Amino acid sequence: MPANEVLAIGMFLSFILLVFTGFPVAWILGGLAVIFSALSLILEADFSIQTGLDWNYTSLSVERIWNVMENWVMVALPMFIMMGLLLDRSGIANDLMRNFSKLFGGIHGGLAISVALIGLLLAASTGIIGASVVLLALLGLPVMLKEGYDQSFASGTICAVGTLGILIPPSIMLVLMADRMAMSVGDLFLGAVFPGLVLTSLYIIYIILFGLLQSEKAPAATQEQFSRTDLYNLCRSILPPLFLIVAVLGSIFFGIATPTEAAGVGACGALLLTFINKKFESSMLKEVLQETTKTTAFIFAILLGATAFSLVLRGLGGDELIERSLLSLPFGNTGIIVCILLATFLLGFFLDWIELTLVVLPLVSPVVNALGFDPIWFTILFAVCLQTSFLTPPVGFAIFYLRGVAPPEVDIKGIYRGVMPFVLLQIIGIIIIFNVSSLVTWLPQQAYGG
Numbered sequence: 370m371p372a373n374e375v376l377a378i379g380m381f382l383s384f385i386l387l388v389f390t391g392f393p394v395a396w397i398l399g400g401l402a403v404i405f406s407a408l409s410l411i412l413e414a415d416f417s418i419q420t421g422l423d424w425n426y427t428s429l430s431v432e433r434i435w436n437v438m439e440n441w442v443m444v445a446l447p448m449f450i451m452m453g454l455l456l457d458r459s460g461i462a463n464d465l466m467r468n469f470s471k472l473f474g475g476i477h478g479g480l481a482i483s484v485a486l487i488g489l490l491l492a493a494s495t496g497i498i499g500a501s502v503v504l505l506a507l508l509g510l511p512v513m514l515k516e517g518y519d520q521s522f523a524s525g526t527i528c529a530v531g532t533l534g535i536l537i538p539p540s541i542m543l544v545l546m547a548d549r550m551a552m553s554v555g556d557l558f559l560g561a562v563f564p565g566l567v568l569t570s571l572y573i574i575y576i577i578l579f580g581l582l583q584s585e586k587a588p589a590a591t592q593e594q595f596s597r598t599d600l601y602n603l604c605r606s607i608l609p610p611l612f613l614i615v616a617v618l619g620s621i622f623f624g625i626a627t628p629t630e631a632a633g634v635g636a637c638g639a640l641l642l643t644f645i646n647k648k649f650e651s652s653m654l655k656e657v658l659q660e661t662t663k664t665t666a667f668i669f670a671i672l673l674g675a676t677a678f679s680l681v682l683r684g685l686g687g688d689e690l691i692e693r694s695l696l697s698l699p700f701g702n703t704g705i706i707v708c709i710l711l712a713t714f715l716l717g718f719f720l721d722w723i724e725l726t727l728v729v730l731p732l733v734s735p736v737v738n739a740l741g742f743d744p745i746w747f748t749i750l751f752a753v754c755l756q757t758s759f760l761t762p763p764v765g766f767a768i769f770y771l772r773g774v775a776p777p778e779v780d781i782k783g784i785y786r787g788v789m790p791f792v793l794l795q796i797i798g799i800i801i802i803f804n805v806s807s808l809v810t811w812l813p814q815q816a817y818g819g
Contacts, residue, residue, distance in 0.1 A: 372412065377687035380405045384678070384728070385720075394724055395667075398674030402681045409685065433676055438669075441629055445544050445554070447665040448632030453534075454657045455639035456613065460646045462491060464606035466508040471599045474590035478580025480516060481526045481587060482573055484509040488530030489569050490610045492537040493618070498759060502531030502770040510775060512590075519586035520779050522579060525787025528767040529572060529794070532759040535722065536752055537565035539617050539635065542722060544628065545672070546748055549731050554628035555621050557752075559816055560745045560809040564753055564802050571794045609645070613638050622816060668723065675727030687732070695736045702740045706747070709733050710754050710799065717758030721766070725755055746809045750802055757795045760788040 380401055387397045456462075465487045473479035484505055491501045505527045513523040535542050538558035547554040580587040617635040620626035626634060643653075698705050716725060730751060737747045759767040768784050775784075802808055 371686075373409075373685045374687075374690050376405055376409060377682055377685040377690055380678075380682055380685065381687065388720060388724070393670075394721070395670035395674040398671065398678040398724075398728070402674070402677035405685070406681050409681075433680055434673055438673075440548060443544070443548060443669075443672075445539075445629045445632035446541055446668060447661055448629075448636045449539050449541050449544070450664050451657060451661045452539075452613075452617075452632070452635040452639040454660055455636070455643055456491070456610070458653055458657065459609075459639065459643045461606070461609045461642060462487060462504050462508060464602075465490065465610070466512070468599065468603040468606045470512065470590065472603060474516075476580065477584045477589050478576045478587040480509065480513050480518065480590055481523065481576045481580070484513075484526055485530050485569065485572050485576060488527075488533055489537070489565075490607070490614075492533035492565070493539075493610070493614045498532055498535050498767060498770070501534045502528060502767050503774050505531050506771050506774045510771075510779070514776065514779075516590045517585075517588045519583075521783045521787035522586055523787070524771055524775065524779055524784045525789070525791055526572070526576065528760055528765075528771050528784065528788050529791035530569075531770070532756050532767050533565060533569060535759065536561055536568070536756050538562065538621075539628075539632070540752075541668070542726060542752060542755065545668075545723070545726050546730060546752065549727060550734055550744060550748060552744060552748065555816075556745050556813045557748060558618065558621060558628070559812040560749045561752065562812055563808040564749055564798070567801055567808065568753070568756075568795065568798045571798055572791065575790060575794055609642050613642065671723050672727060675724070679728060679731055682732075691732050692736050692739065695733070696739065702742075705736065705740060706742065706750075706803075709736070710750060710803075713751060713754045714757060714796075717755060718761045720758070722755040722758055725758070743806065743810055745813060746802075746806045749809045750799060753795065753799050753802060757792055760792050760795075 383401055384397060387401070388394065466483065469483035469486055470480055473482045476482075487509075488501060488505055491504065506524075509527060510523055514520065534540065538561050540558075540561065543557040543561060544554055546552070547557050576587075613635060616638045617631050620631045620634055621628055695705055695709065698708060700708065713725060713729065716729065730748075734744065734747075737744060759765055762768070762785060765788070768781070768788065771784060772779070772781055
Protein backbone atom coordinates (compact mmCIF):
# COMPACT_ATOMS: atom_id res chain seq x y z
CA MET A 370 0.00 0.00 0.00
CA PRO A 371 1.43 3.44 -0.92
CA ALA A 372 2.68 5.65 1.90
CA ASN A 373 0.07 8.33 1.28
CA GLU A 374 -2.77 5.83 1.72
CA VAL A 375 -1.23 4.52 4.94
CA LEU A 376 -1.10 8.09 6.25
CA ALA A 377 -4.70 8.71 5.15
CA ILE A 378 -5.94 5.62 7.00
CA GLY A 379 -3.89 6.54 10.06
CA MET A 380 -5.29 10.06 10.00
CA PHE A 381 -8.91 8.92 9.88
CA LEU A 382 -8.42 6.25 12.57
CA SER A 383 -6.61 8.77 14.79
CA PHE A 384 -9.62 11.06 14.56
CA ILE A 385 -12.02 8.26 15.57
CA LEU A 386 -9.85 7.29 18.55
CA LEU A 387 -9.15 10.82 19.78
CA VAL A 388 -12.87 11.69 19.81
CA PHE A 389 -13.25 9.31 22.78
CA THR A 390 -10.72 11.33 24.82
CA GLY A 391 -13.25 14.12 25.29
CA PHE A 392 -10.84 16.69 23.86
CA PRO A 393 -12.57 19.47 21.85
CA VAL A 394 -13.28 18.16 18.36
CA ALA A 395 -12.23 21.41 16.68
CA TRP A 396 -8.72 21.05 18.12
CA ILE A 397 -8.58 17.36 17.22
CA LEU A 398 -9.43 18.05 13.58
CA GLY A 399 -7.09 21.03 13.24
CA GLY A 400 -4.30 19.35 15.23
CA LEU A 401 -4.38 16.18 13.13
CA ALA A 402 -4.25 18.30 9.98
CA VAL A 403 -1.09 20.02 11.25
CA ILE A 404 0.55 16.81 12.52
CA PHE A 405 -0.04 14.76 9.38
CA SER A 406 0.95 17.68 7.16
CA ALA A 407 4.25 17.96 9.02
CA LEU A 408 4.76 14.19 8.93
CA SER A 409 4.13 14.12 5.17
CA LEU A 410 6.56 16.97 4.52
CA ILE A 411 9.26 15.28 6.63
CA LEU A 412 8.83 11.99 4.74
CA GLU A 413 8.99 13.83 1.42
CA ALA A 414 12.04 15.96 2.31
CA ASP A 415 14.16 13.59 4.42
CA PHE A 416 13.21 10.14 3.14
CA SER A 417 12.06 10.88 -0.45
CA ILE A 418 8.78 9.05 0.22
CA GLN A 419 5.99 10.30 -2.02
CA THR A 420 3.01 11.33 0.07
CA GLY A 421 1.23 13.71 -2.30
CA LEU A 422 1.67 16.72 0.00
CA ASP A 423 4.13 19.55 -0.47
CA TRP A 424 4.48 23.13 0.76
CA ASN A 425 2.36 24.51 -2.08
CA TYR A 426 -0.51 22.15 -1.33
CA THR A 427 -0.49 22.64 2.44
CA SER A 428 -0.50 26.41 1.98
CA LEU A 429 -3.90 26.03 0.32
CA SER A 430 -5.42 25.54 3.78
CA VAL A 431 -5.09 29.27 4.48
CA GLU A 432 -6.93 30.14 1.27
CA ARG A 433 -9.57 27.46 1.92
CA ILE A 434 -10.24 28.72 5.46
CA TRP A 435 -10.50 32.27 4.16
CA ASN A 436 -13.08 31.13 1.58
CA VAL A 437 -15.11 29.47 4.33
CA MET A 438 -15.14 32.60 6.46
CA GLU A 439 -16.26 34.87 3.62
CA ASN A 440 -18.96 32.45 2.41
CA TRP A 441 -22.19 34.45 2.29
CA VAL A 442 -24.36 31.36 2.90
CA MET A 443 -22.80 30.83 6.32
CA VAL A 444 -24.14 34.19 7.50
CA ALA A 445 -27.50 32.39 7.82
CA LEU A 446 -26.19 30.29 10.74
CA PRO A 447 -26.06 32.97 13.49
CA MET A 448 -29.36 34.43 12.26
CA PHE A 449 -31.18 31.09 12.46
CA ILE A 450 -29.61 30.40 15.86
CA MET A 451 -30.72 33.79 17.15
CA MET A 452 -34.22 33.22 15.75
CA GLY A 453 -34.52 29.92 17.61
CA LEU A 454 -33.29 31.33 20.90
CA LEU A 455 -35.64 34.32 20.71
CA LEU A 456 -38.60 32.06 19.97
CA ASP A 457 -37.59 29.89 22.91
CA ARG A 458 -37.94 32.89 25.23
CA SER A 459 -41.00 34.48 23.63
CA GLY A 460 -43.61 32.43 25.54
CA ILE A 461 -45.18 31.15 22.31
CA ALA A 462 -44.52 27.48 23.10
CA ASN A 463 -46.18 27.87 26.51
CA ASP A 464 -49.39 29.11 24.87
CA LEU A 465 -49.27 26.26 22.35
CA MET A 466 -48.88 23.62 25.05
CA ARG A 467 -51.78 24.96 27.08
CA ASN A 468 -54.18 25.14 24.12
CA PHE A 469 -53.17 21.89 22.39
CA SER A 470 -53.55 20.07 25.71
CA LYS A 471 -57.14 21.26 25.93
CA LEU A 472 -57.82 19.95 22.41
CA PHE A 473 -56.19 16.50 22.62
CA GLY A 474 -55.82 15.92 26.36
CA GLY A 475 -59.14 14.09 26.61
CA ILE A 476 -57.96 11.09 24.55
CA HIS A 477 -55.42 8.41 25.43
CA GLY A 478 -51.97 9.66 24.46
CA GLY A 479 -53.45 13.09 23.71
CA LEU A 480 -50.83 15.02 25.68
CA ALA A 481 -48.07 13.23 23.75
CA ILE A 482 -49.83 14.14 20.47
CA SER A 483 -49.87 17.76 21.66
CA VAL A 484 -46.12 17.59 22.31
CA ALA A 485 -45.56 16.13 18.83
CA LEU A 486 -47.53 18.89 17.10
CA ILE A 487 -45.86 21.62 19.15
CA GLY A 488 -42.48 20.04 18.35
CA LEU A 489 -43.32 20.17 14.64
CA LEU A 490 -44.14 23.88 14.85
CA LEU A 491 -41.00 24.58 16.90
CA ALA A 492 -38.89 22.57 14.43
CA ALA A 493 -40.13 24.71 11.54
CA SER A 494 -39.49 27.86 13.58
CA THR A 495 -36.21 27.27 15.41
CA GLY A 496 -34.04 24.47 13.99
CA ILE A 497 -32.13 24.14 17.31
CA ILE A 498 -32.27 20.73 19.01
CA GLY A 499 -31.22 21.84 22.47
CA ALA A 500 -33.80 24.62 22.65
CA SER A 501 -36.63 22.39 21.39
CA VAL A 502 -35.92 19.43 23.71
CA VAL A 503 -35.45 21.59 26.81
CA LEU A 504 -38.54 23.67 26.06
CA LEU A 505 -40.73 20.62 25.39
CA ALA A 506 -39.39 18.95 28.53
CA LEU A 507 -40.16 21.95 30.72
CA LEU A 508 -43.64 22.39 29.26
CA GLY A 509 -44.80 18.85 28.53
CA LEU A 510 -43.01 16.41 30.84
CA PRO A 511 -44.43 17.67 34.19
CA VAL A 512 -47.96 17.68 32.74
CA MET A 513 -47.67 14.14 31.34
CA LEU A 514 -46.16 12.75 34.55
CA LYS A 515 -48.87 14.45 36.62
CA GLU A 516 -51.56 12.75 34.49
CA GLY A 517 -49.95 9.33 35.05
CA TYR A 518 -48.03 8.85 31.79
CA ASP A 519 -45.30 6.21 31.70
CA GLN A 520 -41.95 7.95 32.30
CA SER A 521 -40.17 6.16 29.46
CA PHE A 522 -42.93 6.87 26.95
CA ALA A 523 -43.18 10.55 27.92
CA SER A 524 -39.43 11.17 27.88
CA GLY A 525 -38.92 9.22 24.63
CA THR A 526 -41.64 11.27 22.92
CA ILE A 527 -40.03 14.55 23.97
CA CYS A 528 -36.54 13.49 22.87
CA ALA A 529 -37.68 12.22 19.48
CA VAL A 530 -39.96 15.15 18.67
CA GLY A 531 -37.28 17.60 19.75
CA THR A 532 -34.87 16.22 17.15
CA LEU A 533 -37.18 17.19 14.27
CA GLY A 534 -35.61 20.65 14.31
CA ILE A 535 -32.37 19.29 12.85
CA LEU A 536 -34.21 18.11 9.71
CA ILE A 537 -37.27 20.27 9.12
CA PRO A 538 -36.28 23.60 7.52
CA PRO A 539 -34.97 26.06 8.45
CA SER A 540 -32.26 23.70 9.71
CA ILE A 541 -28.70 24.73 10.52
CA MET A 542 -27.59 21.20 9.59
CA LEU A 543 -28.98 21.61 6.07
CA VAL A 544 -27.19 24.96 5.77
CA LEU A 545 -23.88 23.26 6.64
CA MET A 546 -24.60 20.37 4.28
CA ALA A 547 -25.36 22.72 1.42
CA ASP A 548 -22.04 24.46 2.00
CA ARG A 549 -20.06 21.20 2.14
CA MET A 550 -21.79 19.75 -0.93
CA ALA A 551 -21.76 23.00 -2.96
CA MET A 552 -25.54 22.75 -3.27
CA SER A 553 -28.42 25.20 -3.01
CA VAL A 554 -29.75 25.65 0.52
CA GLY A 555 -33.21 26.18 -0.97
CA ASP A 556 -33.07 22.79 -2.71
CA LEU A 557 -32.29 21.02 0.55
CA PHE A 558 -34.95 22.97 2.44
CA LEU A 559 -37.55 21.97 -0.15
CA GLY A 560 -36.35 18.37 -0.22
CA ALA A 561 -36.60 18.02 3.56
CA VAL A 562 -40.24 19.14 3.89
CA PHE A 563 -41.99 15.84 3.09
CA PRO A 564 -39.43 13.59 4.87
CA GLY A 565 -39.91 15.71 8.00
CA LEU A 566 -43.69 15.31 7.74
CA VAL A 567 -43.28 11.55 7.20
CA LEU A 568 -41.28 11.22 10.43
CA THR A 569 -43.79 13.35 12.34
CA SER A 570 -46.65 11.21 11.01
CA LEU A 571 -44.86 8.02 12.10
CA TYR A 572 -44.39 9.48 15.60
CA ILE A 573 -48.06 10.43 15.90
CA ILE A 574 -49.26 7.03 14.58
CA TYR A 575 -47.05 5.31 17.17
CA ILE A 576 -48.36 7.56 19.95
CA ILE A 577 -51.99 6.84 18.99
CA LEU A 578 -51.37 3.07 18.85
CA PHE A 579 -49.51 3.17 22.17
CA GLY A 580 -52.44 5.04 23.75
CA LEU A 581 -54.92 2.47 22.41
CA LEU A 582 -52.92 -0.64 23.30
CA GLN A 583 -51.49 0.52 26.64
CA SER A 584 -54.04 3.05 27.81
CA GLU A 585 -52.90 2.81 31.43
CA LYS A 586 -49.48 4.21 30.40
CA ALA A 587 -50.98 7.09 28.40
CA PRO A 588 -54.25 7.96 30.16
CA ALA A 589 -56.70 10.62 29.05
CA ALA A 590 -56.30 13.85 30.97
CA THR A 591 -59.07 15.11 33.23
CA GLN A 592 -60.38 18.35 31.72
CA GLU A 593 -63.44 20.37 30.83
CA GLN A 594 -65.14 20.16 27.44
CA PHE A 595 -63.38 21.96 24.58
CA SER A 596 -65.26 25.22 23.86
CA ARG A 597 -65.35 27.84 21.12
CA THR A 598 -63.23 30.09 23.28
CA ASP A 599 -60.62 27.34 23.54
CA LEU A 600 -60.70 26.95 19.74
CA TYR A 601 -60.16 30.69 19.32
CA ASN A 602 -57.23 30.63 21.77
CA LEU A 603 -55.72 27.65 19.95
CA CYS A 604 -55.88 29.40 16.56
CA ARG A 605 -54.43 32.55 18.07
CA SER A 606 -51.50 30.62 19.62
CA ILE A 607 -50.73 28.90 16.29
CA LEU A 608 -50.58 32.17 14.33
CA PRO A 609 -47.20 33.49 15.67
CA PRO A 610 -45.09 30.41 14.77
CA LEU A 611 -47.06 30.08 11.53
CA PHE A 612 -46.21 33.69 10.72
CA LEU A 613 -42.52 32.95 11.32
CA ILE A 614 -42.62 29.79 9.17
CA VAL A 615 -44.27 31.63 6.28
CA ALA A 616 -41.91 34.58 6.62
CA VAL A 617 -38.79 32.40 6.48
CA LEU A 618 -39.67 29.43 4.29
CA GLY A 619 -42.19 31.31 2.14
CA SER A 620 -39.65 33.98 1.23
CA ILE A 621 -37.20 31.24 0.17
CA PHE A 622 -39.64 28.99 -1.69
CA PHE A 623 -41.20 31.86 -3.66
CA GLY A 624 -37.86 33.40 -4.58
CA ILE A 625 -38.41 36.60 -2.61
CA ALA A 626 -35.25 36.17 -0.54
CA THR A 627 -32.14 34.02 -0.47
CA PRO A 628 -31.72 31.65 2.51
CA THR A 629 -29.26 34.11 4.03
CA GLU A 630 -31.69 37.01 3.69
CA ALA A 631 -34.55 34.83 4.95
CA ALA A 632 -32.51 34.06 8.07
CA GLY A 633 -32.38 37.79 8.78
CA VAL A 634 -36.13 38.00 8.21
CA GLY A 635 -36.63 35.14 10.69
CA ALA A 636 -34.45 36.75 13.36
CA CYS A 637 -36.29 40.05 12.93
CA GLY A 638 -39.67 38.26 13.05
CA ALA A 639 -38.75 36.40 16.24
CA LEU A 640 -37.64 39.67 17.84
CA LEU A 641 -40.97 41.23 16.83
CA LEU A 642 -42.88 38.32 18.41
CA THR A 643 -41.07 38.79 21.72
CA PHE A 644 -42.22 42.43 21.68
CA ILE A 645 -45.81 41.44 20.89
CA ASN A 646 -45.84 38.86 23.71
CA LYS A 647 -44.35 41.46 26.06
CA LYS A 648 -41.45 39.14 26.87
CA PHE A 649 -38.72 41.49 25.66
CA GLU A 650 -36.13 42.67 28.17
CA SER A 651 -32.67 44.09 27.62
CA SER A 652 -31.15 41.37 29.81
CA MET A 653 -32.93 38.70 27.75
CA LEU A 654 -31.61 40.16 24.49
CA LYS A 655 -28.09 40.28 25.93
CA GLU A 656 -28.37 36.63 26.97
CA VAL A 657 -29.64 35.63 23.51
CA LEU A 658 -26.81 37.48 21.76
CA GLN A 659 -24.20 35.88 24.02
CA GLU A 660 -25.63 32.40 23.46
CA THR A 661 -25.81 33.02 19.71
CA THR A 662 -22.16 34.08 19.67
CA LYS A 663 -21.07 31.02 21.66
CA THR A 664 -23.00 28.56 19.50
CA THR A 665 -21.81 30.18 16.26
CA ALA A 666 -18.19 30.19 17.45
CA PHE A 667 -18.47 26.51 18.42
CA ILE A 668 -19.79 25.55 14.97
CA PHE A 669 -17.28 27.66 13.08
CA ALA A 670 -14.36 26.32 15.13
CA ILE A 671 -15.29 22.78 14.12
CA LEU A 672 -15.91 23.96 10.55
CA LEU A 673 -12.41 25.43 10.27
CA GLY A 674 -10.81 22.34 11.80
CA ALA A 675 -12.80 20.08 9.48
CA THR A 676 -11.80 22.19 6.47
CA ALA A 677 -8.10 21.75 7.24
CA PHE A 678 -8.61 18.06 8.08
CA SER A 679 -10.45 17.26 4.84
CA LEU A 680 -7.93 19.21 2.76
CA VAL A 681 -4.98 17.22 4.15
CA LEU A 682 -6.89 13.93 3.92
CA ARG A 683 -7.74 14.68 0.28
CA GLY A 684 -4.11 15.56 -0.44
CA LEU A 685 -3.09 12.17 0.94
CA GLY A 686 -5.55 10.50 -1.40
CA GLY A 687 -8.03 9.60 1.33
CA ASP A 688 -11.09 10.52 -0.73
CA GLU A 689 -9.89 8.42 -3.67
CA LEU A 690 -9.15 5.51 -1.31
CA ILE A 691 -12.64 5.66 0.18
CA GLU A 692 -14.27 6.01 -3.24
CA ARG A 693 -12.30 3.06 -4.62
CA SER A 694 -13.10 0.92 -1.58
CA LEU A 695 -16.83 1.64 -1.69
CA LEU A 696 -17.15 1.16 -5.44
CA SER A 697 -15.41 -2.21 -5.16
CA LEU A 698 -18.03 -3.58 -2.75
CA PRO A 699 -19.90 -6.53 -4.31
CA PHE A 700 -23.38 -5.24 -3.43
CA GLY A 701 -24.40 -3.24 -6.48
CA ASN A 702 -25.19 0.48 -6.53
CA THR A 703 -28.09 0.29 -4.08
CA GLY A 704 -26.11 -1.93 -1.73
CA ILE A 705 -23.28 0.60 -1.63
CA ILE A 706 -25.68 3.39 -0.59
CA VAL A 707 -27.10 1.10 2.10
CA CYS A 708 -23.56 0.44 3.39
CA ILE A 709 -22.85 4.18 3.55
CA LEU A 710 -26.06 4.84 5.49
CA LEU A 711 -25.41 1.90 7.82
CA ALA A 712 -21.88 3.15 8.53
CA THR A 713 -23.28 6.64 9.17
CA PHE A 714 -25.87 5.24 11.56
CA LEU A 715 -23.19 3.33 13.51
CA LEU A 716 -20.81 6.31 13.58
CA GLY A 717 -23.69 8.36 14.99
CA PHE A 718 -23.43 6.32 18.19
CA PHE A 719 -20.06 7.97 18.86
CA LEU A 720 -19.75 11.13 16.73
CA ASP A 721 -21.76 14.33 16.69
CA TRP A 722 -23.74 15.35 13.60
CA ILE A 723 -21.36 18.26 12.97
CA GLU A 724 -18.32 15.98 12.64
CA LEU A 725 -20.21 13.56 10.41
CA THR A 726 -21.50 16.40 8.22
CA LEU A 727 -18.16 18.13 7.85
CA VAL A 728 -15.89 15.08 7.60
CA VAL A 729 -17.82 12.03 6.38
CA LEU A 730 -20.36 13.58 3.98
CA PRO A 731 -17.77 15.23 1.67
CA LEU A 732 -15.82 11.93 1.53
CA VAL A 733 -18.77 9.81 0.39
CA SER A 734 -20.44 12.35 -1.90
CA PRO A 735 -18.13 11.61 -4.87
CA VAL A 736 -19.17 7.95 -4.64
CA VAL A 737 -22.86 8.92 -4.73
CA ASN A 738 -22.25 11.11 -7.78
CA ALA A 739 -20.26 8.36 -9.51
CA LEU A 740 -23.14 5.93 -8.98
CA GLY A 741 -25.58 8.37 -10.59
CA PHE A 742 -27.87 8.99 -7.59
CA ASP A 743 -29.62 12.31 -7.03
CA PRO A 744 -27.42 14.33 -4.62
CA ILE A 745 -30.42 16.06 -2.99
CA TRP A 746 -32.08 12.70 -2.30
CA PHE A 747 -28.90 11.25 -0.79
CA THR A 748 -28.15 14.33 1.31
CA ILE A 749 -31.63 14.27 2.86
CA LEU A 750 -31.25 10.52 3.52
CA PHE A 751 -27.92 11.27 5.19
CA ALA A 752 -29.59 14.01 7.25
CA VAL A 753 -32.38 11.68 8.45
CA CYS A 754 -29.74 9.11 9.35
CA LEU A 755 -27.84 11.73 11.36
CA GLN A 756 -31.02 12.62 13.21
CA THR A 757 -30.84 9.24 14.93
CA SER A 758 -27.46 10.21 16.41
CA PHE A 759 -29.31 12.48 18.87
CA LEU A 760 -31.16 9.46 20.29
CA THR A 761 -28.56 6.68 20.26
CA PRO A 762 -26.26 6.06 23.24
CA PRO A 763 -23.70 6.93 24.39
CA VAL A 764 -23.56 10.36 22.70
CA GLY A 765 -27.31 10.99 22.23
CA PHE A 766 -27.43 14.69 22.99
CA ALA A 767 -31.24 14.90 23.10
CA ILE A 768 -31.15 12.38 25.96
CA PHE A 769 -28.73 14.52 27.97
CA TYR A 770 -30.64 17.73 27.21
CA LEU A 771 -33.76 16.10 28.64
CA ARG A 772 -31.97 14.59 31.62
CA GLY A 773 -30.62 18.01 32.55
CA VAL A 774 -34.11 19.47 33.11
CA ALA A 775 -36.17 16.35 33.95
CA PRO A 776 -37.45 15.63 37.48
CA PRO A 777 -35.20 13.38 39.62
CA GLU A 778 -37.52 10.37 39.24
CA VAL A 779 -36.86 10.25 35.47
CA ASP A 780 -33.64 8.21 35.23
CA ILE A 781 -31.34 7.78 32.25
CA LYS A 782 -32.26 4.11 31.76
CA GLY A 783 -35.92 5.01 31.45
CA ILE A 784 -35.11 7.65 28.85
CA TYR A 785 -33.05 5.13 26.85
CA ARG A 786 -35.99 2.68 26.90
CA GLY A 787 -38.32 5.43 25.76
CA VAL A 788 -36.26 6.53 22.74
CA MET A 789 -35.66 3.05 21.31
CA PRO A 790 -39.10 2.76 19.60
CA PHE A 791 -38.52 6.17 18.02
CA VAL A 792 -35.10 5.10 16.71
CA LEU A 793 -36.88 2.18 15.01
CA LEU A 794 -39.44 4.63 13.61
CA GLN A 795 -36.64 6.75 12.18
CA ILE A 796 -35.15 3.66 10.53
CA ILE A 797 -38.59 2.95 9.03
CA GLY A 798 -38.64 6.57 7.82
CA ILE A 799 -35.24 6.10 6.16
CA ILE A 800 -36.52 2.97 4.41
CA ILE A 801 -39.60 4.85 3.15
CA ILE A 802 -37.56 7.79 1.86
CA PHE A 803 -35.02 5.39 0.33
CA ASN A 804 -37.69 3.59 -1.67
CA VAL A 805 -39.88 6.62 -2.48
CA SER A 806 -37.31 9.15 -3.71
CA SER A 807 -40.07 11.46 -4.99
CA LEU A 808 -40.73 12.45 -1.37
CA VAL A 809 -37.47 14.37 -1.62
CA THR A 810 -37.20 15.28 -5.29
CA TRP A 811 -40.78 16.27 -6.18
CA LEU A 812 -40.95 19.62 -4.38
CA PRO A 813 -37.60 20.97 -5.72
CA GLN A 814 -38.63 19.89 -9.23
CA GLN A 815 -41.96 21.71 -8.94
CA ALA A 816 -40.35 24.83 -7.50
CA TYR A 817 -37.84 25.15 -10.33
CA GLY A 818 -39.93 23.74 -13.12
CA GLY A 819 -37.70 20.68 -13.41
